[in-house]
Amino acid sequence: MVAAQTALKDMRINAEKDKTRLVLDLSNEVRYKILTLNNPNRLVVDLYGARKTNKIKSSTKGNGLIDTIRVAKNTPAKLRVVIETKQVVLYKVNMLKASQKRDSRLVIDLKGMYEGSQKVVASAINNSKMIIAVDPGHGGKDPGATGKKIKEKDLVLKISKRLANLINTEPDMTAILTRNDDSFPCPNNNRSCGQKSSLNERLEIAKRAGAVLFISIHANSFRDQRIRGAEIYALPDSAKFKKDEHWKAMYHNKQSKSRIKLINVTSGKQIKNVTASEVIAFDQSLQISDKIIQELRKVIRVRKSSRQAAFIVLGSNDMASVLIETSYLTNPEDEKILINPINQQKIAEAILKGVKKYTRESRQQVTK
Ligand SMILES: [Zn+2]
Known part of the structure; x- marks a missing residue:
């Protein structure tokens, strides 16, 4: 031998x-x-x-x-x-x-494997500020959906600014906007770029700011004007990590929704500074979207809740992410509701309430 x-x-x-x-x-x-x-x-x-x-x-x-x-x-x-x-x-x-x-x-x-989920939970239960990226869809050359009186890019900027302002009044949260004017975010501050690179740049802006949650705000359109109501989109983590070709996933059984757990953390004192890798949690984007839609339902008509679609902004494993279609600009009643600043504020408040409900319940789960 x-x-x-x-x-x-x-x-x-x-x-x-x-x-x-x-x-x-x-x-x-x-x-x-x-x-x-x-x-x-x-x-x-x-x-x-x-x-x-x-x-x-x-x-x-x-x-x-x-x-x-x-x-x-x-x-x-x-x-x-x-x-x-x-x-x-x-x-x-x-x-x-x-x-x-x-x-x-x-x-x-x-x-x-569930890095985005782990990060958002760690942030929710820690004493540090949770950084939330608010992403007004479209902008600049890209108007998005167009109603009779307002363009999607202008409407979602108004709602996003209201949401960011509300978040910034919370002692344990900070908001960043992926755009705060009528511009189309592009890599390296370029004036123009394609859809896909703009969407990736929005995620990069959020990542650079240390965001653990990405909330993309949109308004919908459809050829049938009768279609109306809000929708929210989010992906399970298993649909996210596949997009990252550099990393391979360890063999795992399909896991069902379960409680958040902490590794190596036993006392209440330590819970205030857990790292993401000490958290076992997954599919938190779905959890957050559930909470937001529960609150949105109280202020606007909801067409379909918690849907899944392969939107680029939902595919990042770096943070939890949701995309909210605030209603249909092609429906006259929806447009009338959406252009009213009072309703824009109500929508922003409902989104924040949903996020706060999520963070509160996450804390309760680990401190019980
Ligand atoms: Zn849109």
Whole structure:
């Protein structure tokens, strides 16, 4: 039998706020294979033709998203590294070539699979301010839907500004607007760009500001003028992470809605500063949209609630996001309601009430 050529020399864990990195230092590059399992959640890394040095213990306590790491010779031909994780994670694996100063490294990055959900919950239950991006749809060259008296881009800017003002009067919330005038947001402050890059730029604006919740405000149109009422759109997290091709999802059972849980946090004192990776929560966009529509229903007619559609602004896994169609500008009654500033204010108030209900209930769930 030929002795394994490659030595696993060291393992290092670096736990950041939202991400955990495990680095395996190897004497050479090595062929590897990854498989993932549940109960407990684990990532299995098989290193072919590798052996461990004495420095590597058979079991190491983890940090961040990693619970424990076990290393054992699985067959004479391969060394098996089992990374047990505290929750279902997304993972990214890179083999880095040796340089003059450093050994070859296998870099394994982990982040929570439901990152947007985890972030919005952490923000809701922490003492810090929740940053909410309010996105008035369209703008500039893009009028959106047109009614008899008002264009969608102008209407949604008015409602969005009202919503942002209301949010900013809350002690534990801050609003940012993706546009605050009749402009069309484009990357690098360019004057013009396509629809898709404008939508992505709106998400980037929100991300740069540290937003955990993205609320996009629109008004609808349809060729049949009789169609009226508000609608709200949101996506389950499982529809979001697939869009990020760099990360792979650990095997997981389809999970049903369940309570928010915290990892490693027991006392009320600690609950005030949990990180996103200490939160187990998913599909929070759907939870938030449920709460908002409950409140909207009290002030305007709702046509259909909690719908799912692959709008770009709903596809980010960085934050929770909802898109509200405030009613149909093509319906004369709806337009009449929407152009009235009193109703614009009522709509903004209802949206905020929904968000506050969500944050309150999230806090109650973890402090009970
Ligand atoms: Zn629109």
